[in-house]
Each structure stands twice: as structure tokens, then as C-alpha cells.
Amino acid sequence: MSTPNIDKVKTIKTLNNIAESGLNVFNKDLFTINNDSENPDAIMVRSFNMHTMEFGNNLKAIARAGAGVNNIPVEKCTEEGIVVFNTPGANANAVKELVLTLLMASSRNLFDGVAWTKTLVGEGVDVPKLVEAGKKQFVGKEIKGKTLGVIGLGAIGALVANDALDLDMDVIGFDPFISVDTAWNLSRNVQRAMTIEQLFANSDYITVHVPLTDDTKGMFNQETFSIMKQGVHILNFSRGELVNETDMEAALESGKVGKYITDFPNENILKMKNTVPIPHLGASTQESEENCAIMAAWQVKEFLNTGNIKNxxxxPNASIPYTGQRRVAVFHQNVPNMVGQITSAISSYNLNIADMINRSRGGYAYTMVDIDNQINSDIISGLVEKINRIDGIVTTRII
Incomplete structure (x- = not known):
């Protein structure tokens, strides 16, 4: 629990190629990008595996330019008071466009048809005749009037649901944890499924947009397949582990599942019939990469400069207006009387508290206190040391 130099230029390290538009967020007079730094203030990352990394005592934040954080040792970061950010919604439009593209393309057997057509190389003038004779094997279905079930109505799911309505589909949504903000953005014409079983039973197509948790792992399995319509198409652009692959293979063989479209191919998936394996392209657009980089950079910049946390x-998310006065930012265990001990330490230096916030998340909490006095470096060092002596403190920072 060291006392950082609060006035120094802050160092940002990148572990992957981060879009230049994101790095440009950092003012050159206040931040420096140094990828050789052994002890940066913050790290920007995309897919680099950080689980074996040792972190310097100066590291305050890690920002994932994307949604998933499986490549980051989140629990270790929490114990060391390192904030891990992600960028929910920044790649939502990219994923939405691919979901709708695959929804239509797979329903029309487009990929099988294109692959077959390419086998006609060398047939010369007979190609048009062969195409006309062979096209009947690829007759598909229109999505208009069909029912799309959307599991998870977050940033991506809500966009998919709204645009599917514009394609004249009927849409059923299921999300027991839908946020107020998402509810405002969701069309009132999206039907609400009271249970996930209701969605399974009534959908011609199902797309899933939920995180991988103990509750969602293997949610597509023999039992849930038995509830679904014959020939249902399932689109998975969330996590491969949401699907029990053994049960999926059996469902594809029997025709219970007509098509499985997934952004997470592996050896097993490639061997299954009626699969459309996508090489993890969900967020792979230039616009998405830039949006994620910019969003991640702004979150890191705001946190390092003001202590405010978002995403x-x-x-926990915590934010109060920053006035430019000194701010005490403390990560600590979520136990009784922590706020009282922190404010007592501040008061012991005859410092006036102008504003404060305390938020908790699980076993940890975050407290920010704005001080209404001018304080010198000796007081800063003494105050940080005094707060750090409190049992349960993780890190203390003066901004």
C-alpha cells in the first residue's frame, strides 16, 4: 500500500494493438504511452492473456477494449485494488449486424449454396445450366413472420430485437435482469417471455446475449432442446460454453436443431452437421475496435484523473463532480465502520469534508472524499499512511 506520486505524468501500457483514436484520448502533457514500462499506472488490453503477469505496485487500472474479461485475473486485481474496466455496448452495433446477417444467410442456406457453386469450377459454359438444376437443394425460408427469441436484452440483445421487428419478425425477449436504461430503448412491440421455457417453446430462431456464469453454462442442452420447435435455428455470439456440445451434436443429427450458428468454433463444432462456424468476427469491425478503444481510454483517463469509476x-460504479480540490480515494473491504474510520483520519488533520460517496460491491467497497482545504505533501503522506493503517484498507490514493 504505497503512497503514489500524485502529480507525476501517468504511464499507460498497451498489451495489444489499441486503435490510435483511443490512445489519442490521453493528453500528451498528462499521460505517456510506454509499452516497455514495468510498473505503469494503467494497462490497455484486448485479448492478451494476463493471468500469469505480475503487477507493479503502481498499477491502478486495467481496461479491456471489449466486453469479456476472461483474459484478466479479475479476482487478483480486486484483492490488490486494481480496477478492471470493460466497454459494454461499444461493439453492440457490430455484433447486431452480424447476428442479423447470419440469421438471414443461414435461413436461406447461403453458405452451403456458395460452397457448392464454387465446386463448379472447370464446367465452362455448362455452369449456368448446372446452377439452375442444382439450386433447388438450397431452397430456404424467409424470416418475415417468423418468431425470434432473444435471450438477454442488454446493449446487443436490445438492438437485435428492435431491428428484427423492422424486418417484420415477431420478437420474444427474456431477461429477468433488464436494466431501466435498456427498457427505455427496447421497443414496446417486443413480447416479454415470463420464463425462458416460454421463449424456447415459441421461437423459430433463438439468439443468446448473456454472460457466461454458473447459471448460464450449458443452458442449451438436451432438456432445453426438448422444449424447442423442430428445426429451430440457434445463434450464439456470446460464449461457446453456453452450449452443451454433446447434446447439440445429437440435436443437429436428429433435426431438432436445424442450424447452429456460432462465433466460437472448435474441433468438435467443425465436425458437426448443419453448423455455421464463424471465426470470432462478432466485434471485428474497424468501427467497433475504435469505439472500444475510445471508451476504454476515457474510462481510464477519468479514473486516474478524478477517481470516478464507470463500467x-x-x-462499484461511483462518481461525484470533480472540483479540482484534493480527493481521497480508498478501496477497502466492505465491513462496518470503514467510512467512519476514514473520515476520522481525515478530520484528525483538521481537514473539512466537502463531498463524499461510498459504494459497495460484494466483499469490497470504494469511498471517495473531497477535501475543502489546501494541503501540502507532508499532510498527504501522513494522511495516506494513517488511512492505510486501518484494518481492511486495500489501497489509498490522493488525487
């Missing part, structure tokens, strides 16, 4: 996966 952290391991600490």
Missing part, C-alpha cells in the same frame, strides 16, 4: 467489472 468496472470488479468495483
Amino acid at each position: 468496472s467489472v470488479n468495483f
Whole structure:
């Protein structure tokens, strides 16, 4: 629990190629990008595996330019008071467009048809005749008037649901944890499924947009397949582990599942019939990469400059207007009397508290206190040391 130099230029390290538009968020007079730094203030990352990394005592934040954080040791970061950010919604449009593209393309057997057509190389003038004779094997279905079930109505799911309505589909949505913001953005014409079983039973197509948790792992399995319509198409652009692959293979063989479209191919998937394996292209657009990089950079910049937290996966969101006065930012265990001890330490230096906030998440909490006095470096060092002596404190920072 060291006392950082609060006035120094802050160092940002990148572990993957981060879009230049994101790095440009960092003011050159206040931040430096140094990918050789062994002890940066913050790390920007995309897919680099950080689980074996050792972190310096100066590291305050890790920002994932994307949604998933499986490549980051989140629990370890929490214990060390390192905020882990992600960028929910920044790649939503990219994923939505691909979901709708695959929804239509797979329903029309487009990929099988294109692959077959390419086998006609060398047939010369007979190609048009062969195409006309062979096209009947690829007759598909229109999505108009069919029912799409959307599991998870977050940033991506809500966009998919709304646009599917514009394609004249009927849409059923299921999300027991839907946020107020998402509810405002969701069309009132999206039908609400009271249970996931209701969605399974009534959908011609099902697309899933939920995180991988103990509750969602293997949610597509023999039992849930038995509820679904014969020939249902399932689109998975969330996580491969949401699907029990053994049960999926059996469902594809029997025709219970007509098509399985997934952004997470592996050896097993490639061997299954009626699969459309996508090489993890969900968020792979230039626009998405730039949006994620910009959003991640702004979150890191705001946190390092003001202590405010938005879109952290391991600490609570917390924000109060920053006036430019000194701010005490403390990560600590979520136990009784922590706020009282922190404010007592501040008061012991005859400092006036102008504003404060305390938020908790699980076993940890975050407290920010604005001080209405001018304070010198000796007081800063003494105050940080005094707060750090409190049992249960993780890190203390003066901004």
C-alpha cells in the first residue's frame, strides 16, 4: 500500500494493438504511452492473456477494449485494488449486424449454396445450366413472420430485437435482469417471455446475449432442446460454453436443431452437421475496435484523473463532480465502520469534508472524499499512511 506520486505524468501500457483514436484520448502533457514500462499506472488490453503477469505496485487500472474479461485475473486485481474496466455496448452495433446477417444467410442456406457453386469450377459454359438444376437443394425460408427469441436484452440483445421487428419478425425477449436504461430503448412491440421455457417453446430462431456464469453454462442442452420447435435455428455470439456440445451434436443429427450458428468454433463444432462456424468476427469491425478503444481510454483517463469509476467489472460504479480540490480515494473491504474510520483520519488533520460517496460491491467497497482545504505533501503522506493503517484498507490514493 504505497503512497503514489500524485502529480507525476501517468504511464499507460498497451498489451495489444489499441486503435490510435483511443490512445489519442490521453493528453500528451498528462499521460505517456510506454509499452516497455514495468510498473505503469494503467494497462490497455484486448485479448492478451494476463493471468500469469505480475503487477507493479503502481498499477491502478486495467481496461479491456471489449466486453469479456476472461483474459484478466479479475479476482487478483480486486484483492490488490486494481480496477478492471470493460466497454459494454461499444461493439453492440457490430455484433447486431452480424447476428442479423447470419440469421438471414443461414435461413436461406447461403453458405452451403456458395460452397457448392464454387465446386463448379472447370464446367465452362455448362455452369449456368448446372446452377439452375442444382439450386433447388438450397431452397430456404424467409424470416418475415417468423418468431425470434432473444435471450438477454442488454446493449446487443436490445438492438437485435428492435431491428428484427423492422424486418417484420415477431420478437420474444427474456431477461429477468433488464436494466431501466435498456427498457427505455427496447421497443414496446417486443413480447416479454415470463420464463425462458416460454421463449424456447415459441421461437423459430433463438439468439443468446448473456454472460457466461454458473447459471448460464450449458443452458442449451438436451432438456432445453426438448422444449424447442423442430428445426429451430440457434445463434450464439456470446460464449461457446453456453452450449452443451454433446447434446447439440445429437440435436443437429436428429433435426431438432436445424442450424447452429456460432462465433466460437472448435474441433468438435467443425465436425458437426448443419453448423455455421464463424471465426470470432462478432466485434471485428474497424468501427467497433475504435469505439472500444475510445471508451476504454476515457474510462481510464477519468479514473486516474478524478477517481470516478464507470463500467468496472470488479468495483462499484461511483462518481461525484470533480472540483479540482484534493480527493481521497480508498478501496477497502466492505465491513462496518470503514467510512467512519476514514473520515476520522481525515478530520484528525483538521481537514473539512466537502463531498463524499461510498459504494459497495460484494466483499469490497470504494469511498471517495473531497477535501475543502489546501494541503501540502507532508499532510498527504501522513494522511495516506494513517488511512492505510486501518484494518481492511486495500489501497489509498490522493488525487
